[in-house]
Amino acid sequence: MCAGVVLGLKEPVGGDWSQLQGSQYALLAARLPMRIALHLAGMALFFYLFQPVVGTWIIGGWIAVALIVTADGARLDLTMRDANQRIFTRDEFLRHTFYSGLKGVVWALPALLFMPLADPGTNAIAWGFAAIMLLVSAVSRYGAPAGTVLFCIVTSLGYATGLLLIGQTGLGIIAIITGIFATSGTIEGARVALSAKIAQLGMNEKSEVVSLLLREYEDSDADWLFELDPRRRLRSVSPRLAVALGQELSEIEGRSFLELISGSAWETGRFPSSLHEFAEKLKKRENFSNLVVEVMVNDERRWWELSGASIFNEAGGYAGFRGVGSDVTTQRESSEKIAYLARFDTLTALPNRLMLNESLGEAIGYAAKWRTRCAFLMIDLDRFKAVNDSLGHLTGDRLLGQVAGRLKSLMTENEICGRLGGDEFGVVIRDAADRSKVEAVAKSIIEHLSEPYQVDQHVLYVGASVGAAFGPRDGRSVEELMRNADLSLYRAKDSGGGEFREYEPSLHASAEERRQLEFSLRNALKNEELSLNYQPVVDANTEEVVSFEALVRWNSDVHGPVSPGKFIPLAEDTRLIVPIGKWVMQQACCEAAQWPGHIGINVNVSPEQLTEPDFATSVVHALSHSGLAAERLEIEVTESIFLRDANVARRALEQVMALGCSVALDDFGTGYSSLGYLRKLRFSTIKVDQTFVQGASQASAESLAIINAVVAMARSLGMTTTAEGVETAEEAEMIRSMGCNKIQGYHFGRPMLAAEARQVFEREEARRLA
Structure with a gap:
């Protein structure tokens, strides 16, 4: 820490100047009686030493000035007794430093005015008292280091000058050295005190934060503390943990924590993976943080978020675990619902376009890895728009629900179906090495989706057209396969519907021709x-x-x-x-x-x-x-x-x-x-x-x-x-x-x-x- 920061001349890095300096200057009032007593003793000594030399009036005038400056300085010190509880201003800092320098001038005057008229013995006694004042100031006034340093510099220079003028060179040099040591001692002492104060303020701030968190914890019903002994049994059970477990304190004290939260899995040994992970952490005495665990409380599945650390006794031996937990079931269910909505169609409960894209990407990767083929079928309902237009969207939605049910019933482990949007569906076939099986799946889809539907007392007939693209033959990316399957579906629709068509390179040329025709037609x-x-x-x-x-x-x-x-x-x-x-x-x-x-x-x-x-x-x-x-x-x-x-x-x-x-x-x-x-x-x-x-x-x-x-x-x-x-x-x-x-x-x-x-x-x- 540089001298400028210690003296209060510079802003501390990462600290509050007013708070730090105010806490130091507030100490002045506590040490004020000692300083006043020292000043009064000095005035009495100097009256005794110099009155016979300079006369009563001159020494009396000096004492009067010294009393006025000392009294006014004392008044200023008293105004700063609450400086640690309010904003300490730079104006107060400069005023106190000025009075400290003024006191130095007052106490340096005898060396310049009285000592040239006195004998060497008297001067030696006067300098000795001045040296004591410098020492006491350096020791007792580190709360105001800037003022103390200025007082020591002015006083030591005054006595050094006076002693050198009367030919006492040795004492003059000693006065200079004394001033230097008093100044450096003041700065060093203030540095130690300021560092300690910064550390103390930091500790106080952390203590306040901890107290705030504890108050928040006490005011909240969301979290609870738990403590386990070396055998993973509950001890010092908190009331909130008992409420979370749905039992009385007396019923769970000393019982196995794992047994209480595992439900029937404790007997069968079929623990959820998250609970098994928690048990492993306890067994290996590993600390854990924000571990989400599936628990059973009163035969109801819940999700707890647990954090804990090992504790040790005074001898260094393992004493168990201590931690905090909270019920995050609501958040977990919300996250699961969001994840479901992101990948499943709400109308049909089938995977949506996003999930089909992911599944097709995985199928493409599988085909590349094992040097086989995958396939994507794109399905469009025939005459569905007529149902929507004539009977309304509600009937159309119910029809789509029945279509989804039939489509899902046709899927095996090798296929996954989903809804792309509107009346379009898609099927990802993971292993399509046998082309005839892909064709059989497509024709089965057309056959089953073309059977009559019973919706709201209406018998409805819609057919289906299917287009297929094989990877990697017809595309090595999800976008390519979907686009080419769409082109083949377009060809199937052009043929009158109710047809299955595979992608052919000529379809791309036809699509490009159609795109160019459309551009020209516009x-x-x-x-x-x-x-x-x-x-x-x-x-x-x-x-x-x-x-x-x-x-x-x-x-x-x-x-x-x-x-x-x-x-x-x-x-x-x-x-x-x-x-x-x-x-x-x-x-x-x-x-x-x-x-x-x-x-x-x-x-x-x-x-x-x-x-x-x-x-x-x-x-x-x-x-x-x-x-x-x-x-x-x-x-x-x-x-x-x-x-x-x-x-x-x-x-x-x-x-x-x-x-x-x-x-x-x-x-x-x-x-x-x-x-x-x-x-x-x-x-x-x-x-x-x-x-x-x-x-x-x-x-x-x-x-x-x-x-x-x-x-x-x-x-x-x-x-x-x-x-x-x-x-x-x-x-x-x-x-x-x-x-x-x-x-x-x-x-x-x-x-x-x-x-x-x-x-x-x-x-x-x-x-x-x-």
């Missing part, structure tokens, strides 16, 4: 790459054109001409069909407004468009902008509109029909045919799909029966029928004979440009005039 409207073709619809009897169906085409700057069968499903999946559909509606209406007034325009509308709130508004805008009469516009929809939100679709079409537009049901009989659809909405036209027309041309009895039934039903409901896909005169004659009202197909015209459509009108007009 810019197709802006780049003016879309156009409309028009296919004529003729009257079955007169073969005169009655309308045209608008068909969108895409000639990409990057990909060239793209088939509608490829980009229309992509547009529907990405909802790009909504802006594209609006554009088609506007363009078709503008073109049809230039045709003869008796020619209509048919525009296909996707289910995605019908669910838009502003669909009817977009139709109104197209009609008003083009000037086309609403009666000339026919909206064509498919039965799939009723699988999304039937009520929304019906309201949208009813709004359009209220404008005067007609609505045709396209591709009737190919998808989800139900006479209920015809009851929900009054269609103007039913279009017979070309598959039935082709079948009828080949004398298929089923196709003929279906066409006849549709025509008869439409006639009875006041609807017209349009047969699609008529390619020959023979097919046209057959359709005409079966009673269809309108015909559409290559026999009467392929899809054509707008200019070519206008030429059709011109030819018909010329034929009528001829």
Whole structure:
């Protein structure tokens, strides 16, 4: 510790200057009587020695000044008696140091004023008393080291100067040496005292902390103390430990601690691993901290957190254990619940995506280690969205719960299933060396998940599609395998659902092509790459054109001409069909407004468009902008509109029909045919799909029966029928004979440009005039 810190001139490192100096200066008041007595004795001695030499008045004046300074210094010392209990200021420190220096000046004056007039013997006695004052100050005033040092320096220099001036060189040198030793002794004594004070304050602080912790412990019911003898039996049992064990103090004193907390395991020897670890710590006399132990208290499983250390007697012998414990059952259960929620799906109780990722990562590591294969199956339910949309999410959730139960029942030790989200599930197959077994698992999943479900008095049918990827063949990471399994699932869904497909490298190329197509399609409207073709619809009897169906085409700057069968499903999946559909509606209406007034325009509308709130508004805008009469516009929809939100679709079409537009049901009989659809909405036209027309041309009895039934039903409901896909005169004659009202197909015209459509009108007009 440097002299500046000891003297109070510098801040102590890591300490409080006010607290340390205040505790030292508070000692001055206790030693004040001794200092006053010494000063009064000195004044009396100096009066006796120098009164005959300098006279009464001069020595009396000096004594008066000394009394005033001593009294004022004493008053200041008394004000500092509580300096250890308050903030000790630097102003007080400087004032006391000033008075100490002033006292040194007062006691140095006799050496400069009186000693030159006195004899050597008198001067020797005066110096001797001054030396005693220096010694006493160095010993008794270390509580104020700065003031003491200043007093010693001023006094010793005064007497050294006086003695040297009168020729007593030896005593002068002794005075200087005395001052040096008094000063250094004061500093060293203060250093020891200050170090002791710092240590004492540190101990006091620690004691206060311990007392605070003990008070907190006493005020808390959460923890308890325990003490064990060398045989691990309880002794000095605390009441709280007895409460924690659910027993009386007298019942557990002296009993085995392990027996009390192990329950039935004490008899069977089947201890939980944590309790076994605790027993080993006690057996090996090892200290332990925050050890979480599973215990049984009154046949109830609890979790205790224990900390303890070995204790030894005065002879150094082992005396047992002493420690503290607390019940952390609530925290443990909360942690377990959080861990469960992090890895399990709350709806189905199956592992979630995170846990499936971890399991697949472990399977990949296992396959790499043993040079075998693992597999990941991705499962998607078919027609689940229809259940959700028609019966609500609550029914859908209950259905997912039954799906999870069936899926879990199919798993063996080699598989783990989980829910990825929505209606997607996954299965990790650890050892997939036998490909046929993987296929068997996938087909078993499809078979069991496709069986009917009984949910809330509803019998529901949903199927399943499965895609598979094998590691490391199809990927060496979790992300690769999941992505490739998803691609194979996409292929299975494209095949109509209810299928199992394995990953093939070509699928990645298809996915990349789809990604690039989507990117280009997003810019197709802006780049003016879309156009409309028009296919004529003729009257079955007169073969005169009655309308045209608008068909969108895409000639990409990057990909060239793209088939509608490829980009229309992509547009529907990405909802790009909504802006594209609006554009088609506007363009078709503008073109049809230039045709003869008796020619209509048919525009296909996707289910995605019908669910838009502003669909009817977009139709109104197209009609008003083009000037086309609403009666000339026919909206064509498919039965799939009723699988999304039937009520929304019906309201949208009813709004359009209220404008005067007609609505045709396209591709009737190919998808989800139900006479209920015809009851929900009054269609103007039913279009017979070309598959039935082709079948009828080949004398298929089923196709003929279906066409006849549709025509008869439409006639009875006041609807017209349009047969699609008529390619020959023979097919046209057959359709005409079966009673269809309108015909559409290559026999009467392929899809054509707008200019070519206008030429059709011109030819018909010329034929009528001829």
